[in-house]
Amino acid sequence: MYKLSIGRFDVYSIDDDASEGGVEFLAPNADPDERAAALARHGVTGDKVQISYNPVLIDTGRQKILIDAGWGQWLEKGDGGRYHGNLHDAITAADIQLVVLTHAHVDHYGGLVGENGELLFPKASYMMWKGEWDDWASDEAIKRLEAEQNPRAELVRHFLHPLQSKLTLLTEDNPEIAPGVTAIHAPGHTMGHMAVRVADGDDVLLIAADALLHPIHIKRLDWHFGNDVDHNAAQATRERLLSSACADNTWFHAYHFAYPGIGRITRTGDGYRFVAV
Ligand SMILES: [Zn+2]
Numbered sequence: 632m633y634k635l636s637i638g639r640f641d642v643y644s645i646d647d648d649a650s651e652g653g654v655e656f657l658a659p660n661a662d663p664d665e666r667a668a669a670l671a672r673h674g675v676t677g678d679k680v681q682i683s684y685n686p687v688l689i690d691t692g693r694q695k696i697l698i699d700a701g702w703g704q705w706l707e708k709g710d711g712g713r714y715h716g717n718l719h720d721a722i723t724a725a726d727i728q729l730v731v732l733t734h735a736h737v738d739h740y741g742g743l744v745g746e747n748g749e750l751l752f753p754k755a756s757y758m759m760w761k762g763e764w765d766d767w768a769s770d771e772a773i774k775r776l777e778a779e780q781n782p783r784a785e786l787v788r789h790f791l792h793p794l795q796s797k798l799t800l801l802t803e804d805n806p807e808i809a810p811g812v813t814a815i816h817a818p819g820h821t822m823g824h825m826a827v828r829v830a831d832g833d834d835v836l837l838i839a840a841d842a843l844l845h846p847i848h849i850k851r852l853d854w855h856f857g858n859d860v861d862h863n864a865a866q867a868t869r870e871r872l873l874s875s876a877c878a879d880n881t882w883f884h885a886y887h888f889a890y891p892g893i894g895r896i897t898r899t900g901d902g903y904r905f906v907a908v
Pocket residue numbers: 736738739841886887
């Protein structure tokens with residue numbers, strides 16, 4: 632695990648492995664030559680790119696909070712599902728008191744529930760954005776997904792519905808996760824997608840989740856990803872998060888950037904730049 636100190640909080644980025652995806656999916660609306668040149672600047676040549684999975688563990692001293700839970704056993708062929716094995720030696724799944732889901736995609740919630748429906752963080756309670764729950768897991772959403780024959784209906788039933796009795800839904804009026812840990816509605820990737828701000832003293836960590844999938848999006852905010860729900864909202868969210876990440880003493884974390892997914896955002900003449908740790 633990669634450790635970062637945010638004031639008195641210990642924050643860890645956890646390696647849940649990586650998988651390979653096609654470069655078109657990263658930015659389907661990009662000019663292919665421009666996309667290839669941008670990727671080459673990050674050492675990516677050819678038509679495949681590595682996508683990492685980096686859940687975050689925050690130990691505030693009072694509470695151990697997990698931000699997203701990785702794939703679990705959902706991703707086949709040995710990728711992902713390493714979250715539990717890669718936990719800190721001194722912290723086990725039973726020590727996690729709260730799991731926060733940034734959005735309802737299986738690479739973020741697949742690690743929560745085992746094959747037989749058992750909760751893999753047995754003592755945890757859960758939080759997610761209310762709009763995200765409504766969009767994917769409410770009775771109405773399940774009916775819509777079933778009518779579309781969308782396989783997500785089955786995933787939601789298996790992974791999200793078992794959390795319901797221990798779930799708190801966050802809103803603009805109620806964004807606090809814990810003292811110093813706050814949800815920020817960050818729509819676009821999904822409409823209830825959220826980022827998380829961790830602050831103690833002068834130190835800040837902005838967890839951007841899937842607002843940005845790869846560092847090429849930092850230079851080209853207009854390049855969207857294949858599975859963003861609303862491209863305009865996603866672009867506005869990226870601009871807002873990057874602008875706030877430029878503040879002093881602020882670290883930036885992205886779930887899918889190369890592990891550990893942590894760095895600084897700086898302003899350049901025509902936009903922003905990511906400097907990895
Ligand atoms: Zn994701």
